[in-house]
Amino acid sequence: MLLGVAGSVLCASTLWTVPATPQEPAPSDSGQGVSGVLRLDEEPVDGARIEVETPEGNPVDTTTSAGDGAWSVPLVTPGAYVVRLDEATLPDGVVLADSTKGSLTVEVRPGQDRVIIFQLADESGPTTSEEGFDWRRLVSLSVDGVRLGIVLGVMAMGLSLIFGVTRLINFAHGELVTFGAIAAWVFNAGAFRFPLFLAGIVGLLLSAALGWGLERGLFRPLRRRRTSTVALIVVTIGLSEFLRSFYQLTFGPLPEPYRDYALQREIDLGPLTVTPKSLGIICIGAVAIVLVAFLLQRTRLGTAMRAVADNKDLAASSGIDVQRVILHVWILGAVLAGLGGILLGVTQKVEFDMGFKALLLIFAAVVVGGLGTAYGPVLGALLLGVVIQVSTIWFDTEFKFVFALLALILMLVFRPQGILGRRERVG
Amino acid sequence: MSTDVLAAVAAEPGVPKPNPILVVDDVRRTFGGLVAVDVRHLEVERGTITSLIGPNGAGKTTLFNCLTGFDRPQAGYWAFDGHRLEGRFAYQIPRYGLVRTFQLTKALDRLTVMENMLLASRGNRGERLLGALLRPSWRHTEDAARQRAERLLETFELTRMGHDLAGTLSGGQRKLLEMARALMTEPAAILLDEPMAGVNPRLRQTLCEHIEGLRDGGLTVFLIEHDMDVVMGISDWVVCMAEGNVISEGPPAVVRADPAVVDAYLGSHDGLAPVDERESHEDETS
């Protein structure tokens, strides 16, 4: 699942530029199914494995492409399915044109033979022909890493701020991320047709409202009842399940793009090529982080937030309205999550579980940077983002997430307070 | 009684004592740039009640935390009853006969009072996973622990509550339970962190008598306390800390009159009155 998030970031800077060949549909009999023909430059690709599963991840069937490259999988019931081409089973030298498009979610209508196109490319292109190191690729992946890091950092900052003042790890933070993305989608490509910029602002406002509602409607009453932290964590788990399934029900199981910025030409900036939307994402994320830093350091509200995070009782006794600060932090956290979701939605697509998939990376970033600190998670996220992306030079993309996990575990073993955290206790 | 032993000891910080049970050297704990504890040398005389006083943020609780393994100082060493304890984990400390209580009482609420007591017993064979199901293998140690627990509950007038959940006790009773429970570990010395905090004045007298009773029974008591009446009333020796350092020690009356002590309290706008103290980092360790 993690792969989806990390992997999709690659898509804007795909270096394999060989155009793929359109594929004809395979003959179909009655009933519905999915099918296609795997070809590279008119040459059929056989022996490649294709897996079909439900959006929940339950396998339905698998097949292998035949000598003419054709494959098909009949389906008992119509509905949404995930069709995946197992890249490892492609012949040597053949790869997916876009490594993130190896897994496609499709809606199959009753009686329809849905044609699936996997765009293939010749690996022995200009980029990987020379063995070993490629500076252009390193730079390009680093930019991807920074972008992933900024997006994760915005989300992780929200999680960490909420933790800082409430001492609660919000396992539903991923659903706050998804909420922002879906809200903006509704106003951009759904019920309304605003430009994404405007729709994004509406999405952030709605995110703020959600943060407000969660604190006032759920968490404040629970704190009043002196519910234990353990119980509150279970509540956030329940909330996460509930919201995610609700999104699946209302938004649907398929990923949807925003109307704007779907396709862009890369621009050359000396050693690196980058799409304007990548640059935009990095800039917007960075500005948001700087704004929050300014809020924390230079405003009364920010000072109050830091005071409450430092010592709630001391803050309360020196006249700070702790409940109000917690409410504001929930709003701020939800807005940051929502913004992260929108930026992620621009990079990939909007999906009902995009936030949940990102949650483990957010956790890793927060732990590496320092749980409860404001800037640690940003640092952790940038570090993780770059490491995750650059690691793909030497390691299979499948193992990207292993580095995030390794960082998390090593950090807990050797410096559990994180890079910027203060040591709390020794057990 | 023990005051006689200390009569000949000079009232100055770091002074050696005739028969110290706890000797602390160069213990230093900093948080970021802030020095919380910086104790050059401190000895606690065996079989006495020694009080540790000082304004808010003086580092008293942090010192206790360091000594009992709940916090780790950057430097320093200390010995209890001849055993060096630095680097030991918190759970290892009681084995050497040193036990502590906490400022905010830590009664185990959903265990009964008796279970609270039994849990603290030493060498209970049934506490090992292998063998926990073989009742005969641990019945003896359990019975011995139960007898000891019953005696202690009687001393602390908690016998009636034996089968109640600890969470139903009053604040004062919880303090008593915590003290009785600590004694189940058969300690040679007990560190009490603000035993009077949150206890009503009527019960304070009873608590003081219990503490004096512990000393008269041969135990060493080292306690942090803010209530000066209590400190003056029961202490054989008083140590005052400010900004992490020991600035004064001596018999109660001497320390009370020490200008350095008065300055420390005045400088901290804290006065010598009981204050509901919470050191800034205390909260984070919970």
Next chain:
Amino acid sequence: MDVLNVFLDAIRVAIGPQAAVFALAGVGLNLQFGYAGLLNFGQVAFMLAGAYGASMTVDAGGPLWLGILVGMAAALVVAMLFGLPALRLRADYLAIVTISVGEIIRLLVRSSTLEPVTNGVFGYRDFAAWFYAINPIPAGRYGVGNLAFPARTLWLIVVAWTLVLLASLLVLGLMRSPWGRVVRGIREDEDAVRSLGKNVFMYKLQALALGGLMGALAGSLRAIDSQAVRPDFFLTITTFMIYAAVILGGAGTIIGPTIGAMALWFVISFSEGLLRLGIESGVIEFLDPEDVAAIRFMIVGLALILLVVFRPQGLAGKPEAGLLDEH
């Protein structure tokens, strides 16, 4: 009459192998969460270890019973992976580590790089012939109407619920021992227990591992039940459903996980049955059959929230001993 069938179906599910698997994994989770206060969000990883231990051993030519033991050994390794980095830290770090490591294990198992070892997304099938071969129950159908099981399912049900009973008795015995007293003390306040000379870390690790062993056994049963193992059977959502079962039944009680697992599966299949009925008969028009799965998880999520808020002690717990209440 259709509603009656749906009801009988739901009863069948509530006493079927699925519920037993949840109950067994729940007894383990209850030991960790209900008694020791450990936030293990990776119970499903123990189940994965049990399922793969069994199926891979059989695949390699070993007997199934050995495979189940291998699965339990693998669960001990998982317990170390969870516990060593996180058990010395605040409770929530364990939650983060277990949910992350659990998911990572699944992703590694399904990765194509490890496919030569794990069979990747395909997993294994038909490895439990031995289990069904030793079935002493004569072939046939047992029960009435919709509420009937074939002999092989009945055999699995008997074995599974027997294991649930044994595991529950084990936990009962442990909780009445001094070991259990220390563990429950840790749930209340681990610093207090530490200050009394107990090696809290060791007790937590033991509780985590023991609960994990039960999870592994549940995973083996899960695999035997479906005669198939795939990595995607072991999604994080399963852990949360087990949480829902434990809290519904009553965390920190002996019978809680069993009651909870039965009740949860009854509620899930009854409500799903009614929804399907409504959709088929055209009463409910705004939902598709595919939406029913999403609704299941909405129910689980909502149940978790509402239980913690309104009945934290669950069905079996005494109100005054509500586990999740702050003292």
